[in-house]
Structure formats: C-alpha cells, structure tokens
Amino acid sequence: MTAGAGWIALAIVVFASWKPWRVLLGAYLFGGIAVLQLNLQAAGVKVPVEVLSMSPYLITILVLVIISSDRSRAALNAPAALGRVFHASS
C-alpha cells in the first residue's frame, strides 16, 4: 500500500527533528535517492541492481544513525512525552 515508503516516512519525521519545514527537506533527500537509483540503472552504472534498489533503505538507516548519535540533541527535539506511559491522573 505504501509501496515500501512507510518506514522511510517515519524516518523522515525523525530526520526533520519533528519540524514541519525540515520534513520538506527530508522528503527531497529521500525522494531524490529513490529517483537517483533508477537514473543510475538507466545510465548503466556498474553497480549491482540489488545494491541500487536497496539504497534508499540503506541511506535511511545511515541517516538515522548519524542523527541519533548525538543523544542530547536528539532528545532536545523529540516531543517530551514520546514513549512515556500516559496516566490521566498525573
């Protein structure tokens, strides 16, 4: 249904540090890679098609690792209640 873009959509949110305008930037980056791999295939670049096809996902992992490497910065931007159990009383 999401044509393999579901996880990338989640990754873009993290990449954009939950800032809407940066989502636009992230969408260009990830969308660009998806198109780039098709262009590289058409250009006959000597890279196995398997590697080119998985490149959007490899880049996703890579970008997320880099973004999350600075723990304090990642935490600063994430919504404060993310991952916390919700209790109506507290």
Next chain:
Amino acid sequence: MKRRTLLATGAGAAAAAALGLPAQAQDKLKVGFVYVGPIGDGGWTYQHDQGRLAVEAAYGDRVETIYQESVPEGADAERVLTQMALGGAGLIFTTSFGFMDPTINVAAKFPNVKFEHATGYKRADNVATYDARFYEGRAVIGHIAGRMTKTNKIGYIASFPIPEVIQGINSYFLHARKVNPAVELTVVWAYTWFDPAKEADAAKAMLEQGVDVIAQHTDSTAPLAEMAKTEGVIGFGQASDMAAFKPSPRVASIIDNWAPYYVKRVGAVLDGTWTSTHTWGGMPEGEVEIGEITEAVPEDVRAEAQGMIDAITAGTYHPFTGPITKQDGTPFLAEGEVATDEQLVSMNFYVEGITGDIPS
C-alpha cells in the same frame, strides 16, 4: 450479524470444507478472482477482470463471481484465499506469479475447491496453471522498436528477474537487433508490478539517457503518460490496449485476452470435466493479441509487423529460433533450432548484445 453467529458460520463453513462438502448450494458456482493490483490499473488486472466479466456474461445465473483487488504477494494472499474458500468459492483464479506458494498452501487445505494460478509452475490435483506467451508480442514490438528508434537506444522497464520477464527482454531485444544492428538496450528494474510513481520515474530516467522507445513489464499506464510529455518518444500498451495514449506515444500494444480461457475453465467445472492442467496459449489461441498499430508507425513497418503476427499465429515462426547466443558467448540455439518450452520457462540469461547483469 452477531459475533457468535459469525463464529458459528465460520466454524460451519470450516467443518463443511474439512468434510469435503460443498459449502454452497450445488446449483450456483462461485468463482473467485485474486488480483495483484486495482482493476483501474488499465493494464494487467483490468484484463483479468474483463475475463471475469466474460464468465458472467457466458453463464449468467449459473455462476457468481467475487474478486479481491490489490492483494500483496505473500502471507496476506493466503488469508484472502482462505476467506474465499470458506466463503464457498468452488473455483479460484490467482492472477500473479507471487501467489504461487500461497495458492499451493491453501489448495492443500481445501481439496474440493479448484484453483488456477497464472504464470506459475507449481501444480496439484486441484491446482491448474495457465500462462500466455507474452514473448510472442514482445517480438512484434521489438521489431517496431528497432525500426522506429532514432537514437538507437531502446528501453525496457522490468519488474522482477523471473523467466517470464527475461523471455520478454530477450525477445524484444533480439527482434530489435535483427532489423537494426546498432540498437542498444537499457533495462531498469523497478521491483514492482504496480507502482505508477516509480514506473514513471523509471521511464523518465531512461528518457534522460536518450532512450526514445520504451517497453514496460509493469501494469500501469504511468510510463506512457510520462512519454507523452516528450515529443518523438514512443511506447507500447502493456497487457491491455491502453488506447487512451493513441496514436502516440502508444503506437501498438500487447493485449492479454484471458476471457476464452476463463470461460472454458469455468465451463469445465460446471460440467464436471475440470482437471489440473497447464495451458500456455499465445497468438494462435487468441490469448496474446497485438492492438492496433497506429499511423505513427510508417506503413512498411506496419506491414512487416503484421507479417510477423501472421507467421506466429500460423505457427510458422517462433520468436526464439536459432542461431541465438547467450550474453556470455556460449551457444543457446543452433541455426534453425527452436527453443523448447522447458528452455523458455527456465530462461535465466540475457542473449548476446545486452549489457548489464540480471539481478539475482
């Protein structure tokens, strides 16, 4: 319906299926169709649905047809198939290669339900297979591509690296090269049957490389819509006529006509003569057709294409007739030798002259 009633019905149906009793009244045959894309794809699934409608038109009240669109190739397909079988379907057509194992698995649990799987090779007592010789159509459009290209670069949007697709690529290229020794082929693997955005991107990427004739092995009309934006670029309708893009970029089309087969097989179930078979029809059987070749193609090329269609239909020409050499230089077919069906269904190599590798 109350939940308990629902459960009871389900259990009843399961018990009936397990005992081998028909889940529905004998008089009306329920025929199910499982589609990999939406009917509105205008291509592959649309043509299968035309076959379904032909079954309804042929048998009227004696049959009831049901269908499910956009079923993923994998575990989800088993769920859909199980639901159809429990719902009383007596015959189920699964219309994509990736439904092969799900069909075999579910068929084993419902021995009294008959299954028909398209384009696969696994059969059982209650599982038949059927396919069409698409490579015959590829030969004709390959010929047109070789004669029409001005840049000598032709393209092919491939879906998955399976023999059926590789047959298509080889047949297309062989017949383009035959009439144009300078022609080069670009293949882009989209790894999807239906993804309009990606199909269009693949077409665009090839256009940017100077490709001016594109064939596709994917199901949507998006590549043709992309080609329509550039003057002088042509392509072909795939699986369905895609007549909306006439007279150009769509200059011809390969049409899959499943209706005669579906009508015949449903009839066989109705009169009790159905057995598990494998059917591989092509132009002689009317299963593969070439749609109108438009006036965008010069008259002499049109006549040559028609000549090839006539020869294949008459059985006097086989698109894989030697001498044919494999990409690595080893011989595949000797002079005048014709490929056997076994050689075709296991085809896993490019022919000589195609650059690049088939992904494994």
